[in-house]
Amino acid sequence: MKDEKLIKLDRTDRKILEELQRHGELSNQELSERVGLSPSPCSRRVKALEDAGIIVRRVTILDHKKLGLSLTAIILIGMDRHTPERFEAFERQVNEYPEVQECYLITGQDADYMLKVVVPGMDDYHEFLLNKITRIQGVSGVHSSFVLRRVIDSTALPLGYL
Known part of the structure; x- marks a missing residue:
């Protein structure tokens, strides 16, 4: 297994990731307001986190019981x-x-x-x-x-x- 280079995150990156983990459905406008950035820099940071492989994918979490998977x-x-x-x-x-x-x-x-x-x-x-x-x-x-x-x-x- 090769060593993967750790990517240094600043406080804003961590805030972006925390918000997206809790609320993946946020629009870029809503996300930028929550983390204190204007929309363009926020969008660039999210894209950089995706390009770096930190954000792997975004998913929708379903209620398994409501779907009969109990x-x-x-x-x-x-x-x-x-x-x-x-x-x-x-x-x-x-x-x-x-x-x-x-x-x-x-x-x-x-x-x-x-x-x-x-x-x-x-x-x-x-x-x-x-x-x-x-x-x-x-x-x-x-x-x-x-x-x-x-x-x-x-x-x-x-x-x-x-």
Whole structure:
């Protein structure tokens, strides 16, 4: 893994990022008013943050329950072999499953991967597990936990460290 050059952000950049993380729908005019810039410099700063790869993309967050997606599962997955080819094949496959919201290669557990999966209900989860996850070559163990309540559900990064 190559070292990525850290980009130095000033206070205004951090304010822009904090506002966009909380309110991604803001127009440039609204954003510029909130951060104390005129619209043109604000727009240039946002473009520079995008060009630098700090702003990766903008998304709309949906209410999963209102859409009938009421079951969230955390799945720990063990692999039979720890080879780059095995991991690449697994990652390619789970990337095709829209039910998978997050996938992490982890350490410190009796598992290699942790997935966050959202489906309508237990029957759908059962089908997902049996017909997709356990059919991926190399999967040797699966442990499922189910979310009872979302205590913190944020996509915002802690910019206070910058």
